[in-house]
Amino acid sequence: GNSVTQMEGPVTLSEEAFLTINCTYTATGYPSLFWYVQYPGEGLQLLLKATKADDKGSNKGFEATYRKETTSFHLEKGSVQVSDSAVYFCALSASGSARQLTFGSGTQLTVLP
Amino acid sequence: GAGVSQSPRYKVAKRGQDVALRCDPISGHVSLFWYQQALGQGPEFLTYFQNEAQLDKSGLPSDRFFAERPEGSVSTLKIQRTQQEDSAVYLCASSLAGTGPRGYTNEQFFGPGTRLTVL
Numbered sequence: 001g002n003s004v005t006q007m008e009g010p011v012t013l014s015e016e017a018f019l020t021i022n023c024t025y026t027a028t029g030y031p032s033l034f035w036y037v038q039y040p041g042e043g044l045q046l047l048l049k050a051t052k053a054d055d056k057g058s059n060k061g062f063e064a065t066y067r068k069e070t071t072s073f074h075l076e077k078g079s080v081q082v083s084d085s086a087v088y089f090c091a092l093s094a095s096g097s098a099r100q101l102t103f104g105s106g107t108q109l110t111v112l113p
Numbered sequence: 114g115a116g117v118s119q120s121p122r123y124k125v126a127k128r129g130q131d132v133a134l135r136c137d138p139i140s141g142h143v144s145l146f147w148y149q150q151a152l153g154q155g156p157e158f159l160t161y162f163q164n165e166a167q168l169d170k171s172g173l174p175s176d177r178f179f180a181e182r183p184e185g186s187v188s189t190l191k192i193q194r195t196q197q198e199d200s201a202v203y204l205c206a207s208s209l210a211g212t213g214p215r216g217y218t219n220e221q222f223f224g225p226g227t228r229l230t231v232l
Contacts, residue, residue, distance in 0.1 A: 004155075042225070043117075043223045046220055046221075049220065100148075101146075101206075105153075106153070106155050
């Protein structure tokens, strides 16, 4: 079956530090890959996505590249802000459909001023 | 409304009680999903509707869990004879796409969730 393995947290960084959160996946075919973010007290929000190999998703300074050869979709940001403090979830959905998402366990990020 | 709404936001139930959780998807969204999120974990799939048809219920943990979407819009997740292990946040998500060619987007929009605590 499909699965997502996500770097365990929590992660604590100083403002303006570089962020990497690792994500690898197991899936048949060509899944779509997502990063969702959950800010304190809020619902899950889509941060970025990539639907095919070598696609780069980007939003709000965050980037992730769909690497089929390493089955990875690592999240990066060059300079984090305090407002980036949240829980980040890597997820996939089966190719060619609008079916369910399979999530990783989440990574809590805290950015200190 | 502009987004997915869920009610109630918080529910406390005594063990053995039945509960009903409501989801109002984004207007016009064909697909609706329910997920269960245990504390400190990622959401786990429960069930999926395309319009009023329940196409996948493979994630429902037991026959005490039942979901419906009779008119293809609002959905209700019902849990009968609640147990302590049912305590979790229940998330609803909707999307535009149903099944179809790969060209369809499959972005899901999530509601704020209902936090269920079973005592």
